[in-house]
Amino acid sequence: MPYQIEPFQQTIQRAVSCYGAGLHTGRTVHLTINPAPVHTGIQFLRSDLPDRPVIPASVEQVSQTTLATTIGEGKRAVSTTEHLLAALRGSGIDNAVIELDSHEVPIMDGSAGPFIRLLKTAGIHRQRALRKVMRITRPIIYTEGDKSIRIDPYSGYKITARIQFDDALINEQQYSIEVTPERFMKEIAKARTFGFVEQVEHLWQNGLALGGTLDNVIAIHWDRRSILNEDGLRFDDEFIRHKVLDIIGDMALLGSPLLGHITANCSGHGLHHSFMKTIIENPHSWEYVTFKKNGDSLLRQAVRTTRGSGNRFAPLFRPLGSNISPQPVCLI
Numbered sequence: 251m252p253y254q255i256e257p258f259q260q261t262i263q264r265a266v267s268c269y270g271a272g273l274h275t276g277r278t279v280h281l282t283i284n285p286a287p288v289h290t291g292i293q294f295l296r297s298d299l300p301d302r303p304v305i306p307a308s309v310e311q312v313s314q315t316t317l318a319t320t321i322g323e324g325k326r327a328v329s330t331t332e333h334l335l336a337a338l339r340g341s342g343i344d345n346a347v348i349e350l351d352s353h354e355v356p357i358m359d360g361s362a363g364p365f366i367r368l369l370k371t372a373g374i375h376r377q378r379a380l381r382k383v384m385r386i387t388r389p390i391i392y393t394e395g396d397k398s399i400r401i402d403p404y405s406g407y408k409i410t411a412r413i414q415f416d417d418a419l420i421n422e423q424q425y426s427i428e429v430t431p432e433r434f435m436k437e438i439a440k441a442r443t444f445g446f447v448e449q450v451e452h453l454w455q456n457g458l459a460l461g462g463t464l465d466n467v468i469a470i471h472w473d474r475r476s477i478l479n480e481d482g483l484r485f486d487d488e489f490i491r492h493k494v495l496d497i498i499g500d501m502a503l504l505g506s507p508l509l510g511h512i513t514a515n516c517s518g519h520g521l522h523h524s525f526m527k528t529i530i531e532n533p534h535s536w537e538y539v540t541f542k543k544n545g546d547s548l549l550r551q552a553v554r555t556t557r558g559s560g561n562r563f564a565p566l567f568r569p570l571g572s573n574i575s576p577q578p579v580c581l582i
């Protein structure tokens with residue numbers, strides 16, 4: 251099914267709120283997603299702190315990657331950002347200010363599903379500014395022992411992920427998806443986070459994961475063959491689907507939609523962070539492009555940044571079907 255990348259920036263039509271427990275503290279967190287002007291990006295705002303600090307969702311802000319991704323420093327931080335960011339990126343939202351009264355995004359049901367429902371209630375608002383898309387032009391690879399993640403040039407946003415666990419339940423799982431809003435919502439958003447029961451117990455003993463219950467984590471039995479959640483799995487391969495969700499959520503910290511194919515092998519939040527830093531450190535392997543469809547005309551406008559001209563855009567006009575690279579439109 252062909253699709254075209256939305257050329258314009260998007261926010262939500264109206265503010266929407268929810269509340270739920272923080273995974274680690276178990277305390278109730280109130281969260282509001284607000285519309286935001288063009289070029290805002292995604293920002294978190296800590297309404298419980300006196301100066302209401304704003305923390306941009308960006309790679310530079312990542313301070314911790316143990317169990318979840320945390321952005322910001324010290325008290326001025328927000329943790330467990332990945333599922334909400336996956337919902338925003340997966341829905342095609344570029345600009346939003348997320349207000350919360352704690353340092354944790356509520357875990358909800360352990361997936362991005364509740365955030366997707368919230369965003370559907372809010373509605374999408376198309377804005378009057380073009381999106382800046384990060385287009386990968388050369389392979390970028392990051393490896394740590396037998397774990398690896400890479401991104402290759404591709405005319406859409408695709409993720410192929412693989413996990414391997416030494417047990418009968420998960421064993422080896424692989425998933426590959428063209429990340430469109432429709433497929434994200436159908437195949438990925440509802441996949442929940444998971445953990446081994448003894449790990450959860452260990453976390454509890456250390457005062458962590460206090461909000462973790464069978465309502466928001468798939469708990470894998472000691473026997474490694476079954477799960478403790480009575481309702482079972484939402485998908486046979488829910489584990490790898492959740493890994494894809496985490497990758498989408500973490501990659502949202504790059505601040506722009508991606509044009510590239512990510513291939514991840516046994517990756518986690520730490521690896522995602524190192525990989526994103528590697529991308530930033532290799533500016534000759536990617537470029538920013540924008541897309542514009544002029545009414546019904548097939549004339550499309552590609553605007554590329556050049557490192558030499560700083561953030562100034564140099565427009566290039568190309569008719570559809572032109573074989574001049576780069577191809578500015580994604581049709582799959």
Ligand SMILES: [Zn+2]
Nearest residue numbers: 332443492496
């Ligand atoms: Zn996760």
